[in-house]
Amino acid sequence: MHYGYGYFEEGHLGKIQDLRLWKRLFPYLRPHGSEIGLAVVLSLLISAADLTLPYLLRLGVDRYITAQAVPQAQRLQGLSKLAALFGALMAVGFAAEFFQVLLLEWTGQRIMHRLRQDLFRHVIGLDLPFFRTNPVGKLVTRLTNDIQNMHEMFTSVIVTVFNDLLRIVGILCVLFWMDASLTAILIGLIPIMLGATLKFSLLAREAFRRIRTRLAQINAFLQEVLAGLSVLQIFGREADTLRRFADLNEAHRKAALHQIHLFGLFVPFIEVLNSAAVAVIIWYGGGQALRQAVSLGVLVAFISYIRLFFRPLRELSQKFSIVQSALASAERIFELMDTRPDLPAPPAPKRLEKLQGTVTFQDVTFGYDPDRPVLRNVSFHVDPGRTLAIVGPTGAGKTTLINLLERFYDPLEGRVLVDGCDLRTLDPAWWRRRMGLVMQDVFIVPGTLRENVCLDADPTEARLRHILELAQLSDLVEALPLGLDTPLGEGGIDLSAGQKQLLSFARMLARDPVILILDEATSNVDSETEMRIQRAIHSAMAGRTSIVIAHRLSTIRRADRILVLDGGRIVEEGTHEELMEKKGLYHHLILLDRQKVGHGTVPEGRLARDAMGDD
Numbered sequence: 001m002h003y004g005y006g007y008f009e010e011g012h013l014g015k016i017q018d019l020r021l022w023k024r025l026f027p028y029l030r031p032h033g034s035e036i037g038l039a040v041v042l043s044l045l046i047s048a049a050d051l052t053l054p055y056l057l058r059l060g061v062d063r064y065i066t067a068q069a070v071p072q073a074q075r076l077q078g079l080s081k082l083a084a085l086f087g088a089l090m091a092v093g094f095a096a097e098f099f100q101v102l103l104l105e106w107t108g109q110r111i112m113h114r115l116r117q118d119l120f121r122h123v124i125g126l127d128l129p130f131f132r133t134n135p136v137g138k139l140v141t142r143l144t145n146d147i148q149n150m151h152e153m154f155t156s157v158i159v160t161v162f163n164d165l166l167r168i169v170g171i172l173c174v175l176f177w178m179d180a181s182l183t184a185i186l187i188g189l190i191p192i193m194l195g196a197t198l199k200f201s202l203l204a205r206e207a208f209r210r211i212r213t214r215l216a217q218i219n220a221f222l223q224e225v226l227a228g229l230s231v232l233q234i235f236g237r238e239a240d241t242l243r244r245f246a247d248l249n250e251a252h253r254k255a256a257l258h259q260i261h262l263f264g265l266f267v268p269f270i271e272v273l274n275s276a277a278v279a280v281i282i283w284y285g286g287g288q289a290l291r292q293a294v295s296l297g298v299l300v301a302f303i304s305y306i307r308l309f310f311r312p313l314r315e316l317s318q319k320f321s322i323v324q325s326a327l328a329s330a331e332r333i334f335e336l337m338d339t340r341p342d343l344p345a346p347p348a349p350k351r352l353e354k355l356q357g358t359v360t361f362q363d364v365t366f367g368y369d370p371d372r373p374v375l376r377n378v379s380f381h382v383d384p385g386r387t388l389a390i391v392g393p394t395g396a397g398k399t400t401l402i403n404l405l406e407r408f409y410d411p412l413e414g415r416v417l418v419d420g421c422d423l424r425t426l427d428p429a430w431w432r433r434r435m436g437l438v439m440q441d442v443f444i445v446p447g448t449l450r451e452n453v454c455l456d457a458d459p460t461e462a463r464l465r466h467i468l469e470l471a472q473l474s475d476l477v478e479a480l481p482l483g484l485d486t487p488l489g490e491g492g493i494d495l496s497a498g499q500k501q502l503l504s505f506a507r508m509l510a511r512d513p514v515i516l517i518l519d520e521a522t523s524n525v526d527s528e529t530e531m532r533i534q535r536a537i538h539s540a541m542a543g544r545t546s547i548v549i550a551h552r553l554s555t556i557r558r559a560d561r562i563l564v565l566d567g568g569r570i571v572e573e574g575t576h577e578e579l580m581e582k583k584g585l586y587h588h589l590i591l592l593d594r595q596k597v598g599h600g601t602v603p604e605g606r607l608a609r610d611a612m613g614d615d
């Protein structure tokens, strides 16, 4: 939320004298040099019009209203001319200000658009390890509040500060030229005005910070409560939740009231100061006028100038605050832009001409936290077109293995090779496009069902129909009024967990990958659909290297090789028959599974993975 004083993250202010930041900002301003130049010219026009208006008043009073010696008709004619000139100048000032605002907003929006685009491009190019340590909320703030903050600075500070300074200096010069002693009085009032507004700015900034903190607490609380509302209702936590919300709401109300008091005090105070300045000028200047030391016109012009003079003075401190907050935002934005990917890109990323699909793990050790390895000395080899099944207890490191194969992370030790090439030497985007992933968690991208199936693939209409058929999605598509053009996700329809898995399978088929990875691919669909999907999966596996995190005996049996992982190590390896003969962990797991099936606690053929950790 923006209050006109900039958005501040706890206690952090930007340093206006930080040249490094201005240097980084300059490339964003440079393409708009002509627009900024034009805005400055318009500033000159606005200031000139503003400064001339009170002077016309002076002329009106001195030359025509109080000039008894001049004939009446001439005075009236002069006044009409002045009034016309006054109107014309106001129109010029208005038009110039209108175009300046348009120009600055347009430029500000263009700059922000580019900055946001650059930042987003950078963020989505970062690797998964970065997102583990940087909360999503923080990144969203960078792309929204911080960018908005800088927009504020571009549109309402950079050029308009020039306006303000020009006006202040211009007015002082004109006043000095008209009457030095009256100007001296006005200058005496400047420190009081500046001091008051500066103090107020600090208090206002603190007040807004408090409101924002309270609002952030309310937002976080609401998000949490609404996401888990059903659990809350089941456990009867409504009254307690209501009480906690009431406390947060009350704290926000108090903070908002404090800010209203502050403004309620400051705005009239500034008005009083303004009026006091006018009173002093009337008292002192009036005396001078009576003694004929200054003309009545000068006095009238002076009073008009005072009004013009105090506004920019008052706004300068507010603008100072906006610049401080914008520079703090710029610092955070550039800090994010300077984050380098954790996975170093090879100097010349390779793309293999003809990918066979051999996968080799060579003595791989890896941990998300380098001090706590999740995989230890893992080595295996899968030939093209072969199927490898990985089984093991919960938390054994199965998904981590897949993460390394996707090159979302690099091993701490050892190498992951495809067709004999270290993954670190390949172009990661090219490599990831060669893999088809069917996972339990399916991410729906905002878009239609067709876009969600095709993603980066471009199958023909007939092929797409065939894919939907294989993925058991045809009936669903037919039942939807808009068919494949039905929007999914927010604002569109929601798919069931099972339907999402079918979608994930369809995506894999559309991509036609060399390497197939299946992780709990059909855990959420009914038995009949599962059977059909399993059949389709097996035919999809033909001719592709497949790595399956297996929970079903049927899949495991068909695998060419089975790895049994436990505590991040490969503890057994072989075919189903070999491992059964060994009578080790695999044998134990299978027996447990059979027992469970016997007791009817798990569906037939599903490996009793929950029981795996019991041993």
Ligand SMILES: Nc1ncnc2c1ncn2[C@@H]1O[C@H](COP(=O)(O)OP(=O)(O)OP(=O)(O)O)[C@@H](O)[C@H]1O
Binding pocket: 132, 368, 369, 374, 392, 393, 394, 395, 396, 397, 398, 399, 400, 401
């Ligand atoms: N992103 C992550 N950051 C930190 N630790 C993680 C992360 N992902 C997994 N881990 C840890 O790594 C270990 C292995 O997790 P992994 O997901 O590979 O196990 P898994 O064998 O796939 O388990 P499951 O069968 O339950 O899916 C676990 O101890 C887990 O806590």
